[in-house]
Amino acid sequence: MTAATQATTSTAAAAPPAVTIRDLTIVYRTPAGELPAVSGVDLDLPPGTITGLVGESGSGKSTLALSLLGAVQRPGRIAAGSIHVDGLGNLVELSAKSLQEARGGEIGYVFQAAQNSLNPLKTVGKQLLDLGRSHGVRDRTALVRSAKELLAGMGLDAARVLDSYQHELSGGMRQRVGIMFALVLNAHVLVLDEPTTALDMISQANVLKIVRAVHTERGLTTLLVTHDIGVVAEVAERIAVMYGGVVVEQGETADVLRAPKHPYARALINAIPRVSGDLSAARPLPGRPPTLGTIPTRGCVFRERCAVYAERQLPACVAEQPPLAPVADGSGRLVACHAVAVEDQQATGETA
Amino acid sequence: MIHKKRSLDGATRESLDRATNGTGTDGTGTDGTGTDGTGTAGAIEARGIVKSFKARGDVLAGRTVRALRGVDFRIPPGGAASFIGESGCGKTTLGRILAGVESFDSGELVLGGVPLAGLAPRKRAPHFRRVQLIHQDPYSALNPTRTVESILRDPLALRAKQTGQSRAWIDGRAREVLDLVGLDPGYVLPRFPHQLSGGMRQRVVIARALTVDPAALVADEAVSMIDVSLRLGVLNLLRELRSTLGVSVLFITHDVATARYIGADGELYVIYRGEIVEHGPTETVLADPVHPYTQCLLSAIPVLHGVEQPGADRLAPTEPLDESQPEDGCLFAARCPFATDRCRTEHPELGHLGGTAHEHACFYPQRRSVVATPLADT
Amino acid sequence: MVTAVEIPTGNTPALTPARRGFWRNLWRVLRRKPTRVAGAVIVALFVVMGVVGPFLYPANLPTDPGNAYAGPSGSHLLGTDFQGTDVLALLVTGSRYVLVAAVIAAACTVVVGTGIGLYAGYRRGGPDSVLMRITDFIITIPGLPLLLVLSTLWKYSNPLTMGLVLGVTGWGSVARAVRSQTLSLRERGFIEAARGLGLSTAHVVRKELLPNVAPYVAMNLLISVTVYIYLEVGLFFLGVLPFNENNWGVMISQAVQNGVTQTGQGLAYLLSPLVAILLLTLGIVLLVDAMDEVFNPRLRED
Numbered sequence A: 001m002t003a004a005t006q007a008t009t010s011t012a013a014a015a016p017p018a019v020t021i022r023d024l025t026i027v028y029r030t031p032a033g034e035l036p037a038v039s040g041v042d043l044d045l046p047p048g049t050i051t052g053l054v055g056e057s058g059s060g061k062s063t064l065a066l067s068l069l070g071a072v073q074r075p076g077r078i079a080a081g082s083i084h085v086d087g088l089g090n091l092v093e094l095s096a097k098s099l100q101e102a103r104g105g106e107i108g109y110v111f112q113a114a115q116n117s118l119n120p121l122k123t124v125g126k127q128l129l130d131l132g133r134s135h136g137v138r139d140r141t142a143l144v145r146s147a148k149e150l151l152a153g154m155g156l157d158a159a160r161v162l163d164s165y166q167h168e169l170s171g172g173m174r175q176r177v178g179i180m181f182a183l184v185l186n187a188h189v190l191v192l193d194e195p196t197t198a199l200d201m202i203s204q205a206n207v208l209k210i211v212r213a214v215h216t217e218r219g220l221t222t223l224l225v226t227h228d229i230g231v232v233a234e235v236a237e238r239i240a241v242m243y244g245g246v247v248v249e250q251g252e253t254a255d256v257l258r259a260p261k262h263p264y265a266r267a268l269i270n271a272i273p274r275v276s277g278d279l280s281a282a283r284p285l286p287g288r289p290p291t292l293g294t295i296p297t298r299g300c301v302f303r304e305r306c307a308v309y310a311e312r313q314l315p316a317c318v319a320e321q322p323p324l325a326p327v328a329d330g331s332g333r334l335v336a337c338h339a340v341a342v343e344d345q346q347a348t349g350e351t352a
Numbered sequence B: 001m002i003h004k005k006r007s008l009d010g011a012t013r014e015s016l017d018r019a020t021n022g023t024g025t026d027g028t029g030t031d032g033t034g035t036d037g038t039g040t041a042g043a044i045e046a047r048g049i050v051k052s053f054k055a056r057g058d059v060l061a062g063r064t065v066r067a068l069r070g071v072d073f074r075i076p077p078g079g080a081a082s083f084i085g086e087s088g089c090g091k092t093t094l095g096r097i098l099a100g101v102e103s104f105d106s107g108e109l110v111l112g113g114v115p116l117a118g119l120a121p122r123k124r125a126p127h128f129r130r131v132q133l134i135h136q137d138p139y140s141a142l143n144p145t146r147t148v149e150s151i152l153r154d155p156l157a158l159r160a161k162q163t164g165q166s167r168a169w170i171d172g173r174a175r176e177v178l179d180l181v182g183l184d185p186g187y188v189l190p191r192f193p194h195q196l197s198g199g200m201r202q203r204v205v206i207a208r209a210l211t212v213d214p215a216a217l218v219a220d221e222a223v224s225m226i227d228v229s230l231r232l233g234v235l236n237l238l239r240e241l242r243s244t245l246g247v248s249v250l251f252i253t254h255d256v257a258t259a260r261y262i263g264a265d266g267e268l269y270v271i272y273r274g275e276i277v278e279h280g281p282t283e284t285v286l287a288d289p290v291h292p293y294t295q296c297l298l299s300a301i302p303v304l305h306g307v308e309q310p311g312a313d314r315l316a317p318t319e320p321l322d323e324s325q326p327e328d329g330c331l332f333a334a335r336c337p338f339a340t341d342r343c344r345t346e347h348p349e350l351g352h353l354g355g356t357a358h359e360h361a362c363f364y365p366q367r368r369s370v371v372a373t374p375l376a377d378t
Numbered sequence C: 001m002v003t004a005v006e007i008p009t010g011n012t013p014a015l016t017p018a019r020r021g022f023w024r025n026l027w028r029v030l031r032r033k034p035t036r037v038a039g040a041v042i043v044a045l046f047v048v049m050g051v052v053g054p055f056l057y058p059a060n061l062p063t064d065p066g067n068a069y070a071g072p073s074g075s076h077l078l079g080t081d082f083q084g085t086d087v088l089a090l091l092v093t094g095s096r097y098v099l100v101a102a103v104i105a106a107a108c109t110v111v112v113g114t115g116i117g118l119y120a121g122y123r124r125g126g127p128d129s130v131l132m133r134i135t136d137f138i139i140t141i142p143g144l145p146l147l148l149v150l151s152t153l154w155k156y157s158n159p160l161t162m163g164l165v166l167g168v169t170g171w172g173s174v175a176r177a178v179r180s181q182t183l184s185l186r187e188r189g190f191i192e193a194a195r196g197l198g199l200s201t202a203h204v205v206r207k208e209l210l211p212n213v214a215p216y217v218a219m220n221l222l223i224s225v226t227v228y229i230y231l232e233v234g235l236f237f238l239g240v241l242p243f244n245e246n247n248w249g250v251m252i253s254q255a256v257q258n259g260v261t262q263t264g265q266g267l268a269y270l271l272s273p274l275v276a277i278l279l280l281t282l283g284i285v286l287l288v289d290a291m292d293e294v295f296n297p298r299l300r301e302d
């Protein structure tokens, strides 16, 4: 466990990332042709950290997360890019069989709406054995034992839960069962898609506490997908903000929340009401989030709603999507915005 | 107590036909602390509302779920009352009762100053109509096969028939209510619900509610299914309707921050297992909660690390609600970190905290600051 | 009055004219798949056949015993029957009875079934239990024997009586299905909202519920037509119904009675009505695929 704790405390720069996504583009076939739901995304998941992926509905979070499983379903397909997972290699090039083994094995995944993704006709225990069988697990007693350990660790009565059907468990309990399924085969990479969305605050706090605990205890590399910045702020060290299929900002959570650089990240954070402090600080964001068919194909994806563009009308914003590039302040922050790049240049120009 | 006996006069009748364009109740009626007896004309009051259900599902099947166990509250015209509590505490049931779509077992409702107790069911309908429900899911709240124009037209046509208005009035009014909710009528009218964004849909739902000149809107998780970037717009709309039209808003949510945003100047009710356990001016309850349940609830709000610091007394998450926990004594005793033997046997009643408007139902009220506060440097 | 007017930005989809007429919608949706157009053409041909066809031929078709059981030829495109009558003429003149009766029956089924289903589902409680008891009763009546019994009273010489009898005994399953759909729609917010706004039950049923069950009703209408054609033709084929007019069922029955299946002579005579029925069924099945999109504005797009 010491290695794990070390990994959590060490900074992102120290160890090579456990997951490296480069220039990933995922398209869906629609009546209007193939449209990208994820376009040219770069994302690193440093080992031992929780990375929060936030964005609004339709921004491509689930699609991106599914690609980590090599499980992008038709009509979707990975059109370009690579997904390197430590110990597995490039997922895009793996055979269907090795992918199937990696799924649930090396990489644990808790699906969006996991509360409803258990089989209603089988007990949890039976589904556990099915999972073991599909992954060729010989030692079923050990499997059940580690499932029980996980469940007990999450504050559940393990024997009772294994004997229960889905409808006999509350939403929060199902979510924990989902986490147990994701981890019971000793996954190192854990992907959680909207783990708390349908839950109330207290159940949410419980699930987040558990995520944090298993993450630390097992030395996982975790990707937590959510539309709720609060959830990320509570548990994730790093945050990546998505908009229209593009990661627009990435960095340490506290940094990004304190001083978001991308206009969308800034607007989104400002649009959240707070439980304390100045109420009038919250500002609505104009316009509406794009859907697959309405994501601008030229120029910056956020341009139409961007306050900075409205004010400064940079020609580059119309011409091309800005690349996700490091910010000059050396904080390790990555931002995809022409205006930020220009400011950086001016700043470095002045100091030089 | 906040519920004083009040005389019910002709003013209430008038309020039924109050013009909507903002002059009926002036904007100053929004301070709504509810502790005095002024401004009763359009008030909404509930006294001792009790409601039980035969439980569904397999776990509790056959048992009765006591969804509401005697709930009292009052919202002045243009005021706001927010109800927070975890899942299954009876918030939705309360809202539905107020809007007349759910019956209740006992208790008394006063809508727009008119007590419903003496009225025949038929006579109640127009009063219930003045309380409009805004559903959580704006998509299912709009008929997918009809355009916005036809959705707005029907309630307006009904009203036009009753009041002898012309067709032109219907058209004009449809545009007016869309203007009120900040939508461009030319753009929205010919469209189907699925052609609008979540925020626009929810505005259409609100516009439709405004066609009947409601005295109050019951917004049950009204923004939880809307894109994050669009939520604030809808919340702002609800705030403005309070001051411009004098519409009261009953806001039901898990999300304390949105409850505060809507009703920072209103009242906050914390409901647990069908009972109000703490109540007071929103900012007071948030800053200085005294009931352990409120404190647990507020402690569960995620902290925006980097911008906020957690409250000094933040509590660890309690286990979620379990309806099979004992009902004698304090309903929260089994989960309460501070429970004593007295809590497990005796039932604490709602009472005022040292002569203030702040009410609680706990034997050991203790101020704890649990919500996050902004970091000094931001 | 409100500060932040939500102005749609440039990325909103171009406005598809929302209130297009039903027929234009239908055309747009049909055009989307060639199979649908084919289905529509087939169905249209049969409609024309039933409406116009009988006028093209004399009331009493000429017979020519010397040329019985002829195969297809230039003068008799589908050959001749046992009396030497032109099969094409028989097919065309015989279509009206079958089609009219089937359409009437299907219309009856759908109107009664939908009405009862909507009302029972919306009202629930007492009216629901009573109506569903009646529905169960209708469903359990075995259709064929009833028709046989009734045939001793009625002669079914008129497609109208035939259609009514079929329809009145056949609406049970539609009523059940519409009711269960209504029960689930009832829980949707917009129904509750309509009631909350004080709109009448008639309004809710007609304008809120009906459009939402419409695709389902339309599919049932189309499919019932084929079902009733089979039923009718079966009855005539069995020869249990007396006939004094020509129709497809009579044709098949006559062909079999005259030994076509044994001798193989005049195969075109036997096959023509069968192929006609199959073709119409195919046309309808191809059309049914479009119904969801015709009535659902969301599916109608893109």
Ligand SMILES: Nc1ncnc2c1ncn2[C@@H]1O[C@H](COP(=O)(O)OP(=O)(O)OP(=O)(O)O)[C@@H](O)[C@H]1O
Binding pocket: A028, A029, A030, A037, A055, A056, A057, A058, A059, A060, A061, A062, A063, A064, A074, A075, A076, A112, A227, A291, A292, A293
């Ligand atoms: N099977 C599919 N076929 C076509 N388009 C799809 C499909 N699945 C997703 N999309 C589209 O891809 C885009 C991204 O979808 P995705 O589910 O990844 O978004 P998300 O960020 O997870 O949103 P949410 O918060 O709603 O879960 C959306 O515009 C969606 O409509």
Ligand SMILES: Nc1ncnc2c1ncn2[C@@H]1O[C@H](COP(=O)(O)OP(=O)(O)OP(=O)(O)O)[C@@H](O)[C@H]1O
Binding pocket: A200, B053, B054, B055, B056, B065, B066, B067, B085, B086, B087, B088, B089, B090, B091, B092, B093, B094, B254
């Ligand atoms: N129609 C019903 N039949 C039976 N039980 C019901 C019914 N409606 C609500 N209940 C029960 O009443 C209790 C209160 O439910 P209610 O929906 O009011 O809670 P809530 O506070 O709105 O919860 P949530 O935050 O999950 O929406 C719950 O235990 C619920 O199961």
Ligand code: SF4
Binding pocket: B291, B292, B293, B330, B331, B332, B333, B334, B336, B337, B338, B339, B340, B343, B344, B348, B361, B362, B363, B364
């Ligand atoms: S009365 Fe006791 S059990 Fe109930 S909340 Fe207060 S301290 Fe806890």
Ligand SMILES: [Mg+2]
Binding pocket: A061, A062, A063, A112, A193
């Ligand atoms: Mg998703």
Ligand SMILES: [Mg+2]
Binding pocket: B091, B092, B093, B220
């Ligand atoms: Mg609710």
